[in-house]
Amino acid sequence: MSLLTILYAALFYAATALLVVGLVRKIVDYARTPAPLKIPTTPAPLTHSGVGLRMTRELLFFESLFRSSKWTWIFGWMFHVALLLVLLRHLRYFQEPVWLPVVWIQPFGLYAGFAMVGGLAGLWARRFLVDRVRYISTPSDHLMLALLLAIGLTGLGMRFVAHTDIVAVKAFMLGLMRLDLQPLPAQPLLLLHLGLVALLMIVFPISKLLHAPGVFFSPTRNQADTSREARHVTAWAAALDK
Amino acid sequence: MAAAAFETPKLKEYPVIPLVQVGAMAHSKPYVAAAPIQKAIGFPGELVEDWHDKAIAKMGELLGKYRSLKVYMDACVHCGACSDKCHYFLGTGDPKNMPVARQDLMRKVYRRHFTFAGKHFPKLVGAEDLTRELLDDWYSYYNQCSECRRCSVFCPYGIDTAEITMAAKEIMDSVGMGQKYSNEIIGKVHKIGNNLGIPEPALEDTLLGLEEDTKEETGVDVRFPINVKGAEVLLVTPSADFFSEPHVESLIGYAKVFHAAGISWTLSSHASEAGNFGLFIGNYEQMRNISLRVREAALELGVKRIIVGECGHAWRVAYSFWNTLIGPFDYLDPRYPVPQHICESTYDLIQQGALKFDKEKNDDRIITFHDSCNVARASRMGSMPGGQFVIPREIIKAVANNFHDMAAGTIHDATFCCGGGGGLLTDDLMELRVKGALPRMEALKHVVDDHGVNFMATICAICKAQFSKVLPYYGFDMSMVGGVHQLVSKAIRL
Numbered sequence: 090m091s092l093l094t095i096l097y098a099a100l101f102y103a104a105t106a107l108l109v110v111g112l113v114r115k116i117v118d119y120a121r122t123p124a125p126l127k128i129p130t131t132p133a134p135l136t137h138s139g140v141g142l143r144m145t146r147e148l149l150f151f152e153s154l155f156r157s158s159k160w161t162w163i164f165g166w167m168f169h170v171a172l173l174l175v176l177l178r179h180l181r182y183f184q185e186p187v188w189l190p191v192v193w194i195q196p197f198g199l200y201a202g203f204a205m206v207g208g209l210a211g212l213w214a215r216r217f218l219v220d221r222v223r224y225i226s227t228p229s230d231h232l233m234l235a236l237l238l239a240i241g242l243t244g245l246g247m248r249f250v251a252h253t254d255i256v257a258v259k260a261f262m263l264g265l266m267r268l269d270l271q272p273l274p275a276q277p278l279l280l281l282h283l284g285l286v287a288l289l290m291i292v293f294p295i296s297k298l299l300h301a302p303g304v305f306f307s308p309t310r311n312q313a314d315t316s317r318e319a320r321h322v323t324a325w326a327a328a329l330d331k
Numbered sequence: 332m333a334a335a336a337f338e339t340p341k342l343k344e345y346p347v348i349p350l351v352q353v354g355a356m357a358h359s360k361p362y363v364a365a366a367p368i369q370k371a372i373g374f375p376g377e378l379v380e381d382w383h384d385k386a387i388a389k390m391g392e393l394l395g396k397y398r399s400l401k402v403y404m405d406a407c408v409h410c411g412a413c414s415d416k417c418h419y420f421l422g423t424g425d426p427k428n429m430p431v432a433r434q435d436l437m438r439k440v441y442r443r444h445f446t447f448a449g450k451h452f453p454k455l456v457g458a459e460d461l462t463r464e465l466l467d468d469w470y471s472y473y474n475q476c477s478e479c480r481r482c483s484v485f486c487p488y489g490i491d492t493a494e495i496t497m498a499a500k501e502i503m504d505s506v507g508m509g510q511k512y513s514n515e516i517i518g519k520v521h522k523i524g525n526n527l528g529i530p531e532p533a534l535e536d537t538l539l540g541l542e543e544d545t546k547e548e549t550g551v552d553v554r555f556p557i558n559v560k561g562a563e564v565l566l567v568t569p570s571a572d573f574f575s576e577p578h579v580e581s582l583i584g585y586a587k588v589f590h591a592a593g594i595s596w597t598l599s600s601h602a603s604e605a606g607n608f609g610l611f612i613g614n615y616e617q618m619r620n621i622s623l624r625v626r627e628a629a630l631e632l633g634v635k636r637i638i639v640g641e642c643g644h645a646w647r648v649a650y651s652f653w654n655t656l657i658g659p660f661d662y663l664d665p666r667y668p669v670p671q672h673i674c675e676s677t678y679d680l681i682q683q684g685a686l687k688f689d690k691e692k693n694d695d696r697i698i699t700f701h702d703s704c705n706v707a708r709a710s711r712m713g714s715m716p717g718g719q720f721v722i723p724r725e726i727i728k729a730v731a732n733n734f735h736d737m738a739a740g741t742i743h744d745a746t747f748c749c750g751g752g753g754g755l756l757t758d759d760l761m762e763l764r765v766k767g768a769l770p771r772m773e774a775l776k777h778v779v780d781d782h783g784v785n786f787m788a789t790i791c792a793i794c795k796a797q798f799s800k801v802l803p804y805y806g807f808d809m810s811m812v813g814g815v816h817q818l819v820s821k822a823i824r825l
Contacts, residue, residue, distance in 0.1 A: 115405075122398040125615065127651050128491065130483045130708055132716035132744060147487070156745075157412035157485035165410065165487075215411065220351045222411035224426045225435065227457035229448070230409050295447045296456075300488055303406030308399045309480075309489035314711055317668050321655045325396055329619060 094261070094273045097283060101265055104290040111294025112302060119306040123323035133314040140313050147310060161215065168208030168237075174201035175244070182255075182262045199248065206241040209234055233296065236289055243282035253279045337762040339804045340422060340769045342776050348415045349424035356425040356766075360471045361759050364509035371518040372617065375507035382506040383461055387444050389502045390437075394445065399494040404441045406488045407431060413482040413490075418747045419475050422766035427472045430482035430492040436469055437495055466508070473499040474510055475763055477755055478611065478644075479704035479748035496753070497613025504612055513608045513754035520621050525570035525604035534600055537573050545583055551825040553590045555582075555598070560632050562597035564589065566673075567605045567625055567649070568640025569792035577813040578795055581641050584816025587823050588677050592685045596638075602628035605645035606792065610652075611754035618648065619656045626657040635664040638671050641814050643703035643791030644752065646672055650710040674790060675712050677819060678722045681729050688822040693731035696786040698818065699778050700724055700736065701771065701798075702746035703791035717743070723790055723815050730822040735782040741774035749789075751797030764797060765804045772805045779807075788815050 134140045146152040151169075154162045178198025180191045213234045216226045247253045254274045264271035273279075292298070305311065322330075366376030379385055394401045413430040415421065420428040427433060435457070442449030442458035449458030459465060478493035503509065519528040529537075538555035545553045556562065566589075572582040589596045602624040609618030629637055637660075639649045649670045654660065660669040668675065680686050700723060712718040720743045727734055741747055750767030778784040789795060789812060798812035 119398060119402055122395060122401050124398040125396065126655060128399060128494070128709070130480060130489055130491065130744070131711055131719070133711075135716060147489075151487055153485055153489065154410070154412055154487040157416065157487075158410075161410055161412055212410075219411065219414075221348075221414040221426065221429055222409070224351050224353075225409045225411060225414065225429065225431050227409070228454065229456045232455070292448075297405075297408045299405040300408050303402045304488045306398060306402045307406065307489040308402075309483050309491050314716065316651045316654055317670075319654070320658050326615065326655070329616065 090270060091272060091275070093275055093280075094270060097261075097273050097280070098265055098270050100284070100287045104287040108290040108293055115294055115299060116302050119302065123325065124308045124312070125321075125323040125326045127312055127314075127316040127321050128308050129312040129314050130309040131314060133312065135314050137313055140311060144305070144311060147304065160211070164208045164211030164215070166208075167204050168212060171201040171205035171208060174198045175205055175241075182259045183266065185259075185263060202241060202245050202248070206238060206245065209238045209241065213238070229296065233298075236285060240282060240285045240289065243278050243285065246278050247276075247282065251276070251278055337765070339765055342769075342773050342805060346421070346770065346773055349421065351426045352424035353426060356419075356423045356428060356475060356763065357468075357471060359475060359760065359763050361474050361755070361757055362511040363470075364511040364514040368511060368515045368518055369504075369507060369509050372514060372521070374504045374509055374514070378507045382466070382508075385506050386461055386466070386502050387440070389505045390441065390498070391445070393498050393501060394441075397494065397498065399491065400498050403434070403488075403490045403494060404438055404445075407434060407438065407490055410487065412485050412487060413492075416482050416485050417476075417492075418479070418481070418750060418770045419477075419763065419767045422750070422769035423763075425475075427468070428475055430486075430490075433472055433476055434490065434492055434495050436465070436472055437499055440465070466503075469499055470503060470508055473503070474755065474760070477704070477748045477750065477753035477767070479752055480708040481704065481745070481748065484708060484744050493753075497611075499613075500611070501613040504614065510612070510754060512757035512759075513611050516606075517608050517612070517617055517621070520604055520608070520624075524601055524624065526606050526608065527570040527574060529570060529573060529603065531600040534573060534598075534603060538598070541579070541583060541586070545586070549587075549825055551590070553583075553586050553825065555586050556596065557598040558600055558632065559595075559597035562595045562632060562634055564594055564596035564636045564638050565602070565625075565629050565632060565634040566596055566598055566638050566640060567602055567628075567645075567670075568598070568673075569605045569642040569645060570603055571792040571796060572640055573603075575792075575796060577799070577810070577817055578641075578792055580817035580820060581814030582816075584814065584818075584820030584823070585640060585673055587820050587825060588673075588680065588686065588816070591687075591823055591825055592680050597632060597634070599628035599632060601631070605639050605642045605649065607645060607648040608754055610644055610648050618652065622648065622653055622656045625653070630662065636667050636671060637663065637669060638673050638676050640673050641790040641792065641816060643705040643793060645792075646790075647705040647709040672712050672722075674722050674726055674815060677816070678713070678726055681726065687824040688730045688819075689824060690730060690732050690822055692822045693818055694733070696731060696818070697733040697735065697782060697784045698727055698731055698786045698788055699734070699775070699784045700727060700742070700815075701749070701787050701789040701794060701812075702742050702744075703789055703794050704746060704748045704752060706790060707744050707746045720744075723788075726815055727788055727818060730818050735778050735784055737774040737778050741770065747771045747774070749791070749794040749797040750801065752793050756793050756797055765801055768797070768801045768805070772801075772807075775807070776805075785811060786818075787812050788818060789813075790815050
């Protein structure tokens with residue numbers, strides 16, 4: 090077993106642990122923090138199934154963003170949908186046999202790689218071209234886009250420029266999951282790609298990527314408009330009644 | 332601090348997003364509350380010595396009490412969707428009036444003290460210590476947010492800057508940096524029962540005067556009862572309705588509606604205020620204590636229903652929070668929603684055919700309707716979502732012949748704040764108020780030019796006061812603004 094394989098195996102175990110533990114802690118924290126008042130942005134659905142529909146529209150179509158800024162929506166939606174397809178395509182590295190839907194998605198996932206890079210480039214361009222967005226951008230905003238773009242480009246590079254031994258990569262990944270380490274090919278593009286992905290996993294729970302779990306806990310979106318019908322008293326507020 | 336001279340923005344043909352002008356409104360600060368005002372409502376009289384540690388501790392406390400604050404501190408990705416949505420940004424070009432930048436004033440402190448990245452890599456993620464300069468920036472720019480929630484409509488995560496502004500005001504109050512206008516008013520409510528500080532005898536006098544005026548105008552004995560035990564309806568209305576123009580015209584309208592429908596009603600001197608500035612300063616206890624006066628009055632007078640007059644943020648507190656804060660309302664008539672908006676009540680009466688109108692009495696008016704922010708985005712009327720847009724307009728159309736809406740994107744849930752909400756309706760913020768009204772004034776100008784609109788109806792005491800003051804800056808007549816029940820009052824058959 091090469092040192093490289095051991096190093097990357099350790100890296101991925103650590104990254105996965107940090108991602109899972111970090112996210113679970115955040116989600117538990119969000120869920121435990123009370124929401125003492127009804128603050129849905131109205132007009133809001135009157136029922137919980139209505140809220141489900143509102144959230145679904147937000148998640149699938151970025152409804153609010155569509156109303157705010159068509160350019161941000163085009164690039165943002167394109168990036169996220171493409172990322173989803175790319176992730177689904179990558180599932181084949183983690184399963185044997187491969188699920189049929191994952192097989193079907195392969196050609197789409199491939200071209201989604203370009204859409205993902207295109208979307209990211211558009212989002213990044215806004216940070217330079219729109220003076221308001223330039224004003225609010227921090228170094229981490231730029232670096233996050235650079236990180237994602239680099240992941241996308243190294244991925245595309247392995248597919249279209251310098252092929253890598255994907256059979257060996259799959260063996261390595263399956264080995265990781267079965268606690269039976271297999272050698273990782275020492276191809277620079279692959280090592281870079283995997284290293285950046287691990288970095289993304291590590292920063293996920295301590296960065297603005299928390300918008301992913303956060304959107305589910307946003308009271309302006311996930312509350313039903315029932316304030317006249319039901320009281321909404323949380324523990325610390327109820328203590329005032331005593 | 333005499334109001335510095337400033338230029339009223341030009342009304343443009345089409346709305347233009349301004350270029351960023353750093354520091355354009357950095358000088359705008361309302362008067363800081365003096366010690367007696369602060370102490371009267373339980374806050375430190377002046378900036379406390381260990382304000383930094385106290386402020387951070389308070390932020391930690393609020394992060395544990397409000398899920399909104401916690402999630403919104405984390406979730407923003409700086410996408411910029413909100414950056415051109417705030418009326419104060421559109422009117423001033425100051426980048427710290429972009430909702431995201433206003434939030435960031437707190438977010439950078441949150442990151443510094445409450446996140447791993449901000450503790451260890453502050454520069455990278457834009458984390459900063461809460462310095463005295465930053466605290467002053469907080470005071471300046473969190474007092475340039477009217478908590479109107481327009482940004483929350485457009486944010487992909489529903490981040491509501493109002494929640495953050497309220498938390499900032501709560502933190503500043505807790506270290507002795509309160510805002511004079513809001514905190515003085517809260518003290519008056521506790522002491523006297525209303526925001527204007529009108530004592531009971533003066534209130535009774537005013538109401539008698541209104542009875543005489545209405546008798547003179549109509550020849551009918553329309554009553555303006557106060558503290559009447561056993562009345563069916565308790566009307567809770569903003570105290571501006573008793574003394575200010577054009578507000579009082581709507582109060583006369585409510586009285587005429589109750590008279591025509593044969594509903595017994597009463598005002599209460601104990602709860603002679605619908606407004607609730609506890610909301611503006613983000614203080615749950617204050618908001619609850621002010622609301623409790625309504626519960627006490629309702630029980631004392633033994634009424635069956637509670638109806639709320641024309642006031643935006645009051646309706647938010649009443650509709651969205653009363654049941655939680657001062658409920659349950661099991662002592663009231665369950666056949667009516669509690670609380671009920673005066674427009675819901677009037678609309679129902681119109682539907683039942685209980686009211687008759689001579690619409691042509693409003694023919695001298697070509698009317699548009701300004702959706703008040705808190706009604707539009709933080710409450711509802713009627714039984715369907717969006718009823719808050721439909722019902723006031725249906726009332727206007729039932730009592731008048733000429734109605735034209737302003738452009739889509741400036742009404743309904745995309746409405747622009749009047750520029751004076753959230754505790755900013757004070758003369759020491761005149762420049763902000765005038766500039767913040769720009770988007771609404773531009774939309775108004777269009778219907779004035781295209782349809783000859785000469786009256787903008789609205790259902791908020793703050794909107795009415797703000798527009799009365801600001802309309803002339805833009806070359807409009809101050810009497811162009813008025814209440815929906817002002818129109819009802821004119822046309823109703825008694």
